[in-house]
Amino acid sequence: MRLRTPRQGIAVAAGRVFAGPVSWMSPSRNANCCGALHYINTDWDAWTVRVGRRAAHRHNSDFPIPRNSCAELRRFFKKNDMSRGFFNVVAPMLIALSLLLLARPAVCDPSDPPPAPLNERLLTVPVDSSPLVRLKVTLYMPSRGGPFPLALVNHGSSHDPANAPRVADEFIPYYFLSRGYAVAMPMMRGYAGSEGYLRPHGCDIMGIGLDAAQDIRKVLDYLKRQPGIDAAHIVVAGKSMGGWNTLAFGALNPPDVKGLMSFAGGVKESDCASSDAGLISGAGQFGARTRLRSIWFFGENDQIFATSTWQAMFRQYTAAGAHAELVDYGAFQKDAHAMTASGAGLPLWVKKADAFLASIDMPSEEVNPEYLPARAPASNAYADINDLSAVPYLSDAQREKLYRGFLAAPLPRAMAIGLTNGTWASGGFDPAAAAMKNCWKITKYCQLYAVDNAVVWPRLESEPPVTKFAALSDVAAVPYLGAPGRQAYGKFLTAHRPRAFAVAPDGAWGAASGLDPINDALAACANGHRGCRLYAVDSDVVWAGR
Numbered sequence: 001m002r003l004r005t006p007r008q009g010i011a012v013a014a015g016r017v018f019a020g021p022v023s024w025m026s027p028s029r030n031a032n033c034c035g036a037l038h039y040i041n042t043d044w045d046a047w048t049v050r051v052g053r054r055a056a057h058r059h060n061s062d063f064p065i066p067r068n069s070c071a072e073l074r075r076f077f078k079k080n081d082m083s084r085g086f087f088n089v090v091a092p093m094l095i096a097l098s099l100l101l102l103a104r105p106a107v108c109d110p111s112d113p114p115p116a117p118l119n120e121r122l123l124t125v126p127v128d129s130s131p132l133v134r135l136k137v138t139l140y141m142p143s144r145g146g147p148f149p150l151a152l153v154n155h156g157s158s159h160d161p162a163n164a165p166r167v168a169d170e171f172i173p174y175y176f177l178s179r180g181y182a183v184a185m186p187m188m189r190g191y192a193g194s195e196g197y198l199r200p201h202g203c204d205i206m207g208i209g210l211d212a213a214q215d216i217r218k219v220l221d222y223l224k225r226q227p228g229i230d231a232a233h234i235v236v237a238g239k240s241m242g243g244w245n246t247l248a249f250g251a252l253n254p255p256d257v258k259g260l261m262s263f264a265g266g267v268k269e270s271d272c273a274s275s276d277a278g279l280i281s282g283a284g285q286f287g288a289r290t291r292l293r294s295i296w297f298f299g300e301n302d303q304i305f306a307t308s309t310w311q312a313m314f315r316q317y318t319a320a321g322a323h324a325e326l327v328d329y330g331a332f333q334k335d336a337h338a339m340t341a342s343g344a345g346l347p348l349w350v351k352k353a354d355a356f357l358a359s360i361d362m363p364s365e366e367v368n369p370e371y372l373p374a375r376a377p378a379s380n381a382y383a384d385i386n387d388l389s390a391v392p393y394l395s396d397a398q399r400e401k402l403y404r405g406f407l408a409a410p411l412p413r414a415m416a417i418g419l420t421n422g423t424w425a426s427g428g429f430d431p432a433a434a435a436m437k438n439c440w441k442i443t444k445y446c447q448l449y450a451v452d453n454a455v456v457w458p459r460l461e462s463e464p465p466v467t468k469f470a471a472l473s474d475v476a477a478v479p480y481l482g483a484p485g486r487q488a489y490g491k492f493l494t495a496h497r498p499r500a501f502a503v504a505p506d507g508a509w510g511a512a513s514g515l516d517p518i519n520d521a522l523a524a525c526a527n528g529h530r531g532c533r534l535y536a537v538d539s540d541v542v543w544a545g546r
Contacts, residue, residue: 112428112429112430113170113429114174114177114370114371114372114429114430115370115433116143116177116368116370116371117143118140118141118177119140119141119142119143120138120139120140121138121139121141122136122137122138122139122166123136123137123138123139123222123223123226124136124137125137125186125218125219125222125223126218127214127215127218127219128196131196132195133189133194133195133196134194134195135186135187135188135189135194135195135215135219136166136186136187136191136192136193136194137184137185137186137187137219137222137223138166138167138184138185138187139182139183139184139185139223139226140173140177140182140183140184140185141182141183141228142177142180142181142182142367142368142371143368144368145180145367146228147228147229147230148180148181148182148228148229148230149180149181149182149230149233149234149235149362149363150181150182150183150184150223150224150229150230150231150233150234150235151173151176151181151182151183151184151234151235151236151237152183152184152185152186152216152219152220152223152234152235152236152237153172153173153176153183153184153185153237153238153239153242154185154186154188154212154216154236154237154238154239154241154242154243154245154246155168155169155185155187155188155191155238155239155240155241155242156168156169156238156239156240156241156242156243157240157241157267157268158191161188161190161191161192162190162191162192163192164187164191164192165192166185166187166192166193167185168239168341169239169263169340169341170341170429171340171341171342171343171345171346171372172237172239172263172340173185174371174372174429175346175350175353175371175372176237177368177371178366178367178368178369178370178371178372179354179357179363179364179365179366179367179368180363180365180367180368181235181363182228182229184219184223186215186216186219188212188215188245189215198211199211200271201269202269202271202272203269203272203273203274203275203277203278204278205244205267205269205272205275205278205279205281205282206248206278206281206282206285206286208241208244208245208248208267208269209244209245209247209248209249209267209282209286210248210251212245212248212249213245213248213249213251213252216236216245216246216249217249217252217254220234220236220254220256220257224256231256232256233258233362233363234256234257234258235257235258235259235260235261235357235360235362236249236250236254236257236259236260236261237260237261237262237263238261238262238263238265239263239264239265239340240263240264240265240266240304240337241265241266241267242265243262243263243264243265243266243296244262244265244266244267244279246260246261246262246265247260247262247265247283247286247290247294247317248286250286250290250292250294251285251286251289251290252289253289253290253291253292254292257292258292258360258361258362259292259293259294259295259356259357259360259362260290260292260293260294260295261294261295261297261353261356262294262295262296262297263297263339263340263349264297264298264299264302264304264305264310264336264337264339264340265296266279266304266305266309266310266313267279268304268305276305276306276309279305279309279313280309280312280313280316281316283313283314283316283317284316284317284319284320285320286317286320286322287316287317287318287319287320287321287322287324288320288321288322290317290321290322291322291323292323293323293324293325293356293359293360294322294323294324294325295324295325295326295327295352295353295356296310296314296324296325296326296327297327297329297339297340297348297349297352298310298326298327298328298329298336299328299329299330299331299332299336299337299339299348300328300330300331300336301331301332301334301335301336302335302336302337303334303335303336303337304337305337314326325352325356327349327352329345329348329349332344332345332348333410333411342411342412342427343373343412343428343429343430343431344411344412344452346372346373373412373429373430373431373432373433374430374432374433376414376432376448376451376452376454376456377448377451377456377458378456379454379455379456380455380456380457380458380459382455382457382458382459382538382539383455383457383539384455385407385450385453385454385455386407388400388403388404390455390497390538390539391403391417391449391497392417392449392457392496392497392498393417393418393419393420393422393496393497393498393514394417394421394422394496395496398421398422402415402422402423402424403415403422403424405424406424406426406450409424409426410426410427411426411452411453412426412427412428412431412451412452413425413426413427413431413451413452414431414432414434414435414436414448414450414451414452415435415448415449415450415451416432416435416436416438416439416446416447416448416449417439417446417447417449417457418439418440418442418443418444418445418446418447419443419444419445419514419515420443420444421439421442421443422439422443422446422449423435423438423439423442425438432448432451435448436448445515459537459538460498460500460517460518460537460538462518462519463518463534463537463538463540463542464534464537464542464544465542466540466541466542467541467542467543467544467545468541469541469543469544469545470541470543471541472493472536472539472540472541473493475489475490475493478501478503478535478543479503479535479543480503480504480505480506480507481503481507481509482507485503485507485508485509488509488511489501489509489511491511492511492536495511495513496513497513497538497539498513498514498515498517498537498538499511499512499513499517499537499538500512500513500517500518500520500521500522500534500536500537500538501521501534501535501536501537502521502522502524502525502532502533502534502535503525503532503533503535504525504526504529504530504531504532504533505530505531506529506530506531508525508527508528508529508532509525510522510523510524510525510526510527510532511524512524517537518534518537521534522534
């Protein structure tokens with residue numbers, strides 16, 4: 001049965017735009033999975049499933065069903081002696097549910113690796129002979145070039161050392177890989193397969209670091225003999241306890257190291273009631289011995305080290321004669337101590353790190369961009385990040401479920417939108433890439449809509465420059481139109497984006513919303529009329545006057 005309903009103005013059906021009469025086809029009453037079924041139309045408002053050759057509903061999403069899925073499901077039902085009628089009901093529901101799962105947002109694993117080979121090697125390095133103690137060292141190397149400058153990165157402490165991950169705060173090694181470095185990550189004694197144990201020092205915070213410094217020295221000597229390592233270009237870095245151990249190693253003034261990088265460096269000793277005082281005093285003593293340049297990174301909402309503590313540490317360190325730079329990157333999410341474990345933290349420290357490396361004659365240019373998340377498109381004036389009405393293509397229900405979910409997600413995050421659906425991702429190596437990948441699984445013509453707190457959706461390529469002819473909502477300002485045309489413009493203002501409205505000198509008009517609204521609006525206006533020009537696109541008036 002075919003229903004024909006004339007409607008003048010704007011109609012949206014499966015992402016297409018029609019001006020004038022619109023036709024709908026009702027679902028086939030005898031549809032079956034491998035016969036008449038070509039689309040599953042999921043009504044996001046009512047969570048119902050319709051089956052048919054084609055069903056056009058304003059707020060529905062159309063998904064083509066692969067024939068292989070139908071064949072496999074048919075064999076399953078036949079094998080289990082299920083009736084054809086039952087199959088016709090259940091099979092579409094099973095497929096629809098699987099597609100609904102695909103549309104769910106992704107909360108990405110922070111340990112997701114970059115889409116580039118790490119060329120990982122696990123080394124066992126002896127650091128003590130009586131008794132024998134061997135440390136596990138993870139070594140990453142870029143795939144191109146060599147020999148490579150070396151970044152030795154020291155890790156922080158853990159409440160469960162034996163089960164600690166071999167690689168933590170992944171964006172530090174990824175950063176160095178992107179700059180063409182080999183990256184070595186030694187595990188402290190008792191951590192993740194390393195032998196031995198850490199000696200207790202009580203409130204001698206300086207002694208904790210100096211013990212680790214001796215092991216770092218032996219690991220570095222071993223690494224310098226490895227193939228592919230440029231032993232003349234070495235930098236040592238560390239996070240948290242690893243940052244403190246890095247400063248302790250610097251106090252040995254190693255002649256083969258160019259500089260030191262400490263990220264939230266410090267130690268909290270459980271059997272010391274005055275760890276902060278020990279950190280401040282120890283920093284001063286390290287500073288008196290250190291001739292290497294260093295850079296320190298701290299945030300003001302660090303949940304382990306108070307701002308007053310790390311500021312006093314830095315003052316004591318530099319007052320004693322050490323050459324250091326402090327980067328105070330302010331507050332970061334809920335805990336600045338976790339900044340290097342998140343891609344959202346990269347803008348806070350990468351440029352400073354590049355400048356520091358360049359100042360100590362170490363490589364600082366990005367040569368392997370695949371090891372860091374792709375740069376997000378520039379923010380634009382398309383819409384405010386909190387403006388749900390500006391989100392293109394999606395129905396009101398999809399905006400409420402998907403976009404509000406995106407706005408509530410922690411950074412880093414990204415939202416991708418296609419013709420009939422969208423998805424967002426949060427966390428992980430590159431949420432923008434994850435959102436785009438998942439979006440293309442469930443719809444077509446996907447683009448990034450927002451990244452973190454910025455809308456990056458591009459203006460339509462053929463959109464004329466924005467003018468200040470009139471306010472978008474000023475219906476009376478639209479030229480040429482009579483009463484029916486002004487009524488149509490009022491409806492245009494309620495249409496989903498992307499959208500366009502065109503007018504002609506004889507009062508004709510065309511409006512469209514969907515994949516190519518500019519051309520569709522101009523074509524609808526020009527049907528028997530001349531001189532059609534765009535008046536408005538999305539939220540902008542583009543009319544330049546008569």
